[in-house]
Structures are given as C-alpha cells and as structure tokens.
Amino acid sequence: MLKIAIIGVGTVGSSVANILKKNKEIITARAGVELVPTIGVVNDLTKKRNVSIDLTDDINKVLEDDSIDIIVELMGGIEKPYEIVKKALAKKKAVVTANKALLAYHRYELEEFAQDIPFEYEAAVAGGIPIINALREGLTANNITSIQGIMNGTCNYMLTKMINEGVKYDDILKEAQDLGYAEADPTFDVGGFDAAHKLLILGSIAYGIDAKPEDILIEGIQNITSYDIEFAKEFNYSIKLLGIAKRDKNNIELRVHPAFVPKEAMIAKVDGVMNGISVIGDKVGETMYYGPGAGGDATASAVIANLVDIARRGKGSPMLGFEEDYGEKLSLLSKDEIRTKYYLRLEVADKTGVLAKISTILGNCGISIEKMLQKPIGNEKANLLLATHTSTEKDILKAIAEFEKTKVVTQKPAMIRIEA
C-alpha cells in the first residue's frame, strides 16, 4: 500500500479521499497497489466536512511521518505551499499538487529541488482534462506551433451566456457568483490571472522556457460589451478568454486575453464551464482536449491519475518535459511584438469626415481594415466596429493613441484581438 496525506481538505481534497475509497477496487487493480488516504491536514478541525479521513492540524507531524509516501498539496497560496512541498521532497515523499499559482512562480525551482522524487501536477491545469499528460508525453515528436486554451471556467461560463443569451456582463457576473462559479472578488478569474498561471505551465512543457505572470500580457473579460457581441455575431465569431502560446522560429509568444475566434473552430465550441485546449504540433497537426476544468471530483480525478502513475512507476517523465536544457536559445517576445488581427470599437461623432480621419490614421500606422460595421448609437454618435488584417501590437497601440490625441473618438477605444 501507499499512504497518502492530503494537505488541505476542501472540495478537491474531500473528493480525492472519497474517490480513493469509492473507486478503490478499480484504482487498486490499475495501480497494482492500494492508495490509502491516511491523513488530512486542515487549519480548522471544528469545521464539518463530508469526508471520511482522519484529520489533524499538525502539518509538521505529517511531514515527519516516515510512513507517509505521497503528499497531496491542495492548500492554496504560493509561499507556504512552496515551503511545505520542499519539506516533503526533502523527506523523499512524492508530491502531487493542483496548485497552479505555486507552479507559475516556482516550477523550475521545484523541478531542480525534486530531482528523482516524483512531483506531479496534472490537476493544476484544466481540471480533469489530462492535458499535462497529453502535452508532456503524447506530443513529444512535435515542435509546438501553437496552444490556444480555454482554461478558466468562470470566464467561459460568462462569455457563453453573453454570446448565446445576450446577458450583460454585470448581470452574468452576479449570476456566476450566486452559482459559485465566481468568487466574491472575481478579479483573479475575470482578470485572466488564473488562466495565465496555467498557460505558463503549458509554455514550459512545450518550449522549455521559464516565464512569470509579470512577463506576459494578461487581459481579462471585464470590458466586453454588447457591441462587441454584436460584431461577433455579425461576422460569425465567438468570444473566448484564451491562453495563447505560439512559436515562430526561436520566438515564443505567451499571452492571455479575450479573443474573437471563428465559430467553426473546434475551440469555439467549448462552452459553459467546460475547458478546452487546442494544441497544434508541426507533425501531428491540430489536436484538442476537452473536459471539465474545475469541480471537486473532476480535479480529484487528475490528482488520482498522478497518484496511480507514481504507484506504477515512480518518477516517469521529466517534471517540465525536458531532460536536457532546451529553451535557452528561445526568446519570449515582448507585448509590443505580438502580431495578430485586431478588432477595434471606436465611438465617434456621427458626421462627415470621421471615417476618412480614422482610415488615414490606420493607414499611417500600416494597418489595413478587413471588416467593418458602423452602427448609430444615438446622440449623433456611432460605433465603428472594425477588424484589421494582421498588424503588430505596437502599431495598434500607436493608432489608438493617435485616435485619442486627435479627438476623433469620443471615448477610449476598445480593442480585442482576433485569433485565426
């Protein structure tokens, strides 16, 4: 048998313990050994929990207990879990975590520290979807051309409703909070930060590069309006919060932001709280992985997949996908260097000469227009909704600055990137 300690027995931790008991027969048959949830560590022993596992609030006792083989870290936070998992590894205990923030900031240090001790984290990205598995073991023949991930169920739930049912942002946020899909302070989700943590992990496995959240573009969904939704419908787009990774020769892009995605793309069909990640490899072509990105049982399924792996074979793959250094020759592009198509929403005075001014400014910045929709919005104003051909972020920002400087727009322009 292997004895498991679960640090943090909330929704996911309870599911881990409960599933190990409920599905014990088939899990044991697959693993070749019984995985026993032995002890759970919590802060508050008085809180009622729907789980049958012995509980303690003494984390050190658990770390010192030589009979514990594997630590499951479900604490939340960054620096305290970092200390805990390092202690566990120093004690030669294997670690399984769901902690994307921990990995966003400390994954390379942990890989170095862990050495030959198994350290796994399938549950940290896209919940129950075995995406780490797929990317790190399934696609190793490929240079990864791109990753497009819908990896935050809160945002995807909200955007799906906004697009399909015309619900306004503020209303759907409230509904999401009532349903438990969004926190009281939703910023971490709606601001794109949660998706960014997950993207960074995938970027490391795909390219062997380190990056922190501060290094990349992160934009959330808070500024999406019904005008943007209208444009999307008019031109057969969906709008998704995407974590995007791309490689072009030795240049890597990593970014998180809302994006127009053509409705016929597979990734556009991932709705509600579901997650989906499209990975294009230079040899395999387009692959996609779809499933529940959150939830106690779905996330616990990924945790237990790692436990079974460890039981079967100890350490398997290199933690972050590379046995040898690879990523040093690669450069992470700065935000300015992003090249994509852009949607711009410009509120203008509804009078002659405005369109000419807009076009001239865009032309001066080397930007050409692919699609446009002009809609009067009352008070002698109109929205110009337009999609550009491929441009650089630098040129788009220059054009936006010029719009504002020349006062040809009556409001700050909105910009949403378009993914082909």
Next chain:
Amino acid sequence: MLKIAIIGVGTVGSSVANILKKNKEIITARAGVELVPTIGVVNDLTKKRNVSIDLTDDINKVLEDDSIDIIVELMGGIEKPYEIVKKALAKKKAVVTANKALLAYHRYELEEFAQDIPFEYEAAVAGGIPIINALREGLTANNITSIQGIMNGTCNYMLTKMINEGVKYDDILKEAQDLGYAEADPTFDVGGFDAAHKLLILGSIAYGIDAKPEDILIEGIQNITSYDIEFAKEFNYSIKLLGIAKRDKNNIELRVHPAFVPKEAMIAKVDGVMNGISVIGDKVGETMYYGPGAGGDATASAVIANLVDIARRGKGSPMLGFEEDYGEKLSLLSKDEIRTKYYLRLEVADKTGVLAKISTILGNCGISIEKMLQKPIGNEKANLLLATHTSTEKDILKAIAEFEKTKVVTQKPAMIRIEA
C-alpha cells in the same frame, strides 16, 4: 543513444525516420537521449522511398542485432507481425507498434509475453491523438461510463460529405478512393472493422476485458441513404460511425455501427478525416480528444511519443492498463441485449391502414415512437422514418421480422441506432 529499427518503411515508417531526424534537437532534449533510426526492414529494396535510413530485407539479422534497442513494427497483417514482435521481445528489445489488428487479436498474449519489456501502441488507435495515454494514464480514477469514438477517417470523411453536401454514398466512396482516403477494396474501413479493432483495444484499457472482433456487433456505413440524411437534418442529428463502449454495473457493451448523434454533442462536431473520442468517467465527467486519425506524420507522432516514453523511463504503465486482474467479473453483453434508441426507415404502400399496422406491431414488441416523418416517394409508396424511445435490440429485430412477415413494408427495413 537508443537504436531504433523500423520494420515496414511505408508512409508511417518513412515519417518516423524523417521526423526523428528533422526534430532531433527537441526530441533528444525531451527524451534525454538520442533516438537514432538505424535500420529499416522492407520487402522490396528496389522500391524508391523518400527516406534517409539504411534499408535491408533481412529481418532476422535485425532481430539478432543486439545493438538494436527498440523495434517499431509497421508491417501490417496479424500473424507475421505477431511472430516478429515476440521474437523482438524474447531478445529483450522494446516494441512500439501501430498495428491495431495485431492488438485486436493478440493483445493479452502480448502483454503476458512482454512482461517487463516495454510494449507500446499509441499509434494503433486514433492516429496522432494520444488517446491510449489519456485513457490509460489520465483517467485511472474513474469507472468508465462510456466511450464514443469516431476512429475511422474514411467513414467520417464520407459521412461528413453526405450530411453537409448531400453527396451520395457511391459518389463519395469514389471520391474518397481517388483522394487516397479509401482503399480499392474499402470494406475494412466502410464495414466498420478498422474501428472495431480500435474499440476493442480501448475496451480492454477501460474495463480489463478481452474480446475479439467476432464477439461484438460490427456494422458499416454502406447502407446509409439520402432518406436517412433527411431525417437527420429534420431532427438535428449528425450521422457518425461510432465505436461505442458502455458500462452498466458489471455489464459491458462493445459495438461499432453508424449512429444518429445530436448535432449539439461535441462528438458530432468532429468532421472530415478527423477523429474524436468522447470518454465519460464517473468522476471526471465528459472528456473529449480530437485530432488526425491517420496520415504519415500524425501516426508517426504517436509512434515517437512511445519511443520518448521508453527512453525516459523504460516500461511505464501496465500495457493494457491493469496491474491486477479486474475484468473477470464483468460480462460482455450479447448483441440482443443492446438497449438504445432506434431509427427505422420503412418503405410502405401509401394507403390507409398501413400506419395503424406499423404502430400495432411496434406496440406488440414494446416499442414506442418518439419522432416520425412520413414522406411520399412516388409509385404510391411512402417512407416512414421514425425514431423510437429506448428499446432493446431483441425487440427491434422482432418488430423488423414482423414487418417483413406481414408484408406491410415493401422493402427490407433499414435500422440505424441513435446515441443520446
């Protein structure tokens, strides 16, 4: 370095050798060791091949060569590859295969024979999609409720065109043959046999049960007509050739046949030559895996994924997903015991009393109608296209026999199962 011998250097074998060279840098960095395509074994040395690997027609020399670490079996056929891979394993060479037929018939014997020698086969099911990886390593916490797989690109290409463009079966078959998507004798693909081989492999990993093609229902797409397509459109279905596995307590169903699938289901959105496999686990919920099911590079991607796995860790998971016996308590349902919804196409004389007769027969068999479309087709005949509520195969076959016996139908009834 690890030396690789490729037995059978056709489309996939050439891709394996070429990708190992072209993507050598990143593959080596991920594997920690160079994977060197050392020798290829072919029947015909005079044939021109677009590959830079030494070739021989002497397979025994390769099997006897102790410097060869891994055999890639891409021969095609069943019994000859079976002998070859057993010889390789006896010589302690790891084996990677793409041979679904070999595994359909000999997978448990090979698991027994291989013991601790790595034997991998990601490329045998759904081409480049790492589905073996996902099912065998990613979802081990779950009892697998169901698998629905689109695993034959030939059939999916044809059905997509028939549904989306109204192309007739004979015409699209010819087009598929011209494009190389179907063989001169297409039976193996359009008859569902190829998909069946793949389903059996997945069924073993999911449930620990052995089954041969002869044990399960296999129906192909050859009898699908434009009337069926019309019904599909009317009621918002797509039609797909599905490999289906289901578990209900200790009863397992395995079957391959065309099926109506609701258009809004994710699996219905897998079009053209692409493959897609939906796996529902009792804890994770619905997951789906999508990508190219065939093609030299895509299939080679899966072969190389296995090579990298072997390089990193030797044998990893138990070959068919179970370290201990599990499936013996499970029963494979017979075809009679299938329970699903059914579509029936009944050609009848267009006159009074016919509908009453049909309904009476169905009622006597315990079958109730959920949807119906009646369409005149000339010559005083009509097609009754109907969908039943959940019924058993036994009852449906009884009703069909009764239709024919009482001569209320003017042609043999057609039946297509409906997947919820």
